[in-house]
Amino acid sequence: MQQQFLDAYDSQLRTAAEIAGASSTAVHGPLLLATFAGGRGFVTYAELGDVDADDVALLVDAAADHFLSLPDIAEVEWKTRGHDRAPGLHDALVDRGFVPEDPESIMIGEARLLAQQVDIPVQVTIRRSRTDDEVFAAGEMQGLVFDDPDWRSRAGDLVVRLREDPSTELWIAVVDDLVISAGRLQPVAGTEFAGLWGGATLPQWRGRGIYRALTAERARSALAHGIRYLQSDSTEFSRPILERSGLLKVSTTTPYVWTRPAG
Structure with missing residues (x-):
């Protein structure tokens, strides 16, 4: 496999x-x-x-x-x-x-095996984002989790992408209108794949199956669009979570980045 x-x-x-x-x-x-x-x-x-x-x-x-x-x-x-x-x-x-930069694990799984039923706290609702405000709320949460001061511009870019490419989806987990977890589903045109990107959960809500359930919902959506495989480049923090969802580590990827010298 x-x-x-x-x-x-x-x-x-x-x-x-x-x-x-x-x-x-x-x-x-x-x-x-x-x-x-x-x-x-x-x-x-x-x-x-x-x-x-x-x-x-x-x-x-x-x-x-x-x-x-x-x-x-x-x-x-x-x-x-x-x-x-x-x-x-x-x-x-x-x-x-x-x-x-830090190496990441290349994780892949079959969407049909990832579309599991996962028990989560009753107050949590998982759904696809519906408004620009929800995209920015998810971006703010991800900025907090990843200590990303540029989260607002990234969220703005995602708003534009979601408008221009309806195949890209942002899924969120919500409690009382607060976004506590989020992640994108991004089909790759001309392939059997969709990517799982931008996954994050607030620390106080971790360990309750919420991100696994978010992955399962994205897998169900992928299946509905005829997608066979789900793929993600994951950190060592998120790799065990994706493994519990059913993805396998198949290799590693390491980005090497060159930055133009000032002046």
């Missing part, structure tokens, strides 16, 4: 699916170099092929030089995967100024 999930991930969620919405894309060997609005660059690939450390260093140099030549690009992410064959990649990225 784990290998089946990983094969589906590699064949469906890499390359084109990752750069949907890019304003421009360049190709260098196996690399896709994507530019997004807001000055963000992104590097991805299906595989690097039969390369050695010197070959990998040349690929990193080419990608770094490409984005360095684009003055509007302020930040670039190179998304690595733990199961890739990429000799010398860490050293080559660090040498060019990329900084590794």
